[in-house]
Amino acid sequence: MREVSLKSLSRQLGLTEGTVSRALNGYADISAKTRERVRDAADRLGYEPNSAARRLALGNAECIAYVMPWQSTHIADPFLGELLDGISAVLSERRWDLSVAAPRSQEEEVATIERIAKAGRANGIVISRTLGHDPRVETMRAMKIPFITHGRTTNSDDHAWLDVDNFEAARFATAHLIGLGHTRIAHIHGPLRYNFAAERLKGYRHALTEAGLATDPALEAASETTLETGYTAMRTLLDIADRPTAVVCVADMVAIGAMKAIREAGLVPGREISVIGYDGIPMGEHTHPALTTMAQPLRSAGSQLAWMLMAVIAGDDPASQQQIIPADLVRRQTDSPPIRNA
Amino acid sequence: MREVSLKSLSRQLGLTEGTVSRALNGYADISAKTRERVRDAADRLGYEPNSAARRLALGNAECIAYVMPWQSTHIADPFLGELLDGISAVLSERRWDLSVAAPRSQEEEVATIERIAKAGRANGIVISRTLGHDPRVETMRAMKIPFITHGRTTNSDDHAWLDVDNFEAARFATAHLIGLGHTRIAHIHGPLRYNFAAERLKGYRHALTEAGLATDPALEAASETTLETGYTAMRTLLDIADRPTAVVCVADMVAIGAMKAIREAGLVPGREISVIGYDGIPMGEHTHPALTTMAQPLRSAGSQLAWMLMAVIAGDDPASQQQIIPADLVRRQTDSPPIRNA
DNA sequence: CTTGATTCCGAAAGCGCTTTCGGAATAGCG
């Protein structure tokens, strides 16, 4: 199997490389007849332009890069596949590539981004799990490379992003519990350097205040977005004197961990203590009892991100590519009015 | 921020591009002094060679591609992150790229591989979830592009692969249950086109035969590798006349689904019916009761695959890059002797 | 001091493709 190049193709057709190239790329100065002839031959021989050569000549990487967050907790992210799938779907339409980098520290994250930008490896970058103040965003800004973030930062007026309305989601979930009659509502929040975690905490507090309830530091417990840390966070919440009758969790996995702690305390989630998760992972339908949660449409996030980034690359104002998606309450079995004697 | 190129760098140093290039690449015909001088300047200015140009000149993509399996069930794979992380880890040492493609059908899978090979986009390809007879393997063979598969095929003597000893793992799990005294042991298997599923089924049957027990088609139920299908498979197993007292499942998610069905039938997993999963996902520690499973070290699979593929790319005989990893029984709470009156 | 071996760098070609430019062949017009 000899590599079929532009040279061999053109020689076989009795044309110049330039002509064949223009025919393939649909230039108007090639007659319809020869264009057909060239395309047929290309298909037949399975010609595919060498990507490095094309990229060099075009000065275009035809590639976007996804830089994974380095935190190890993120590695088990079940959404990664969907995200990549979504991005890849829109890229493949234009035959662009998706390159994935997995930095191993925060410094490497920044270094990776710099290298991608300087080497012209990609036309744009997408990152997720933004921090309130995110050094990655700073370097991408400095590098002047198009980018989009999955999640806002505290200062993201001028760049492209796709985010869930975290504040509103947490506020809504909390208000829902208040509506059910709860007054002692706890919150297990994520690491507050993550903007989504900080926003959800704010939303939670806002709902309390809004309803005339006092916020209580004892009712706020920290966790990572893992089952284990959700479990331990819930245990501390169970130990306090005036035990909460409900808890809103920063993530479904955290909620599942919390449910485990609740069961171990001899209580049942959704009766003595209501639990609301966040994410809408499939597993939530199958927990015992089934988890009530704030679900967000993740399936489309990847393609959405890709579309928006492509627009920025095409020259659109990044500030015009900002989109907020709502999260919906999915009521299952872990939310109910508080029990009188609890 | 003007892109710093070889030209601008060399001009600034009063040297030729060729000289600078050789200095940077450690050629011996450059004096130590100028080499230092060049490297300093390069670091200072943040020079990074343009990747397209480098690749073209080198005739080397410095990149390997991971082609995701197209099955949607796989998209929620929690291991994807670890896999990519592992691959990326070894690639980044050599400053290679990892490119990810997500085909949307079986035809596209093959087409994607062909395009990668023809366009010289990557030096090698890794795929996972191999089928017994896998068209992807055929095309990679035909394209003569180095590749490695995560999982064997029925005919994989001549290519590189990394695989778990599926047969032995299933045999061992089944034998373990037999050792506990079970005689009615069911198996929920995965889609048999997947080689791992077929192998595990074989191992299960072998263990029975080995112990002088008869295999019973009624005790073999099919599922995907999802919680839902595991649930429904278990329900059919619960309905048969002479109910099994134990079940070995093709995957942990399947086992979790099976446990749900068992609980719904008013039985408790690990008492009336023993359950053994496969994979060793973190969630298994937190199910209720905790899931006994055959665990495999997945964390290192990615880097292992990458190392081996690199060796093949470097010219090693693919047949020399084959590795089998064992799965270990992790006993938790769902395996126990059968109950007398069950 | 001459010759030959080294050391070190400049010059130039080339990787495979795209694109601009100019000119030969054809068509359109009076």
Added chain:
DNA sequence: CGCTATTCCGAAAGCGCTTTCGGAATCAAG
């Protein structure tokens, strides 16, 4: 039929880097 406007393709430059080759300068040896 001659002239200008079009149509279509060939020629050539260039994308930014690597690498081979040759030659000037330096060195050691005679």
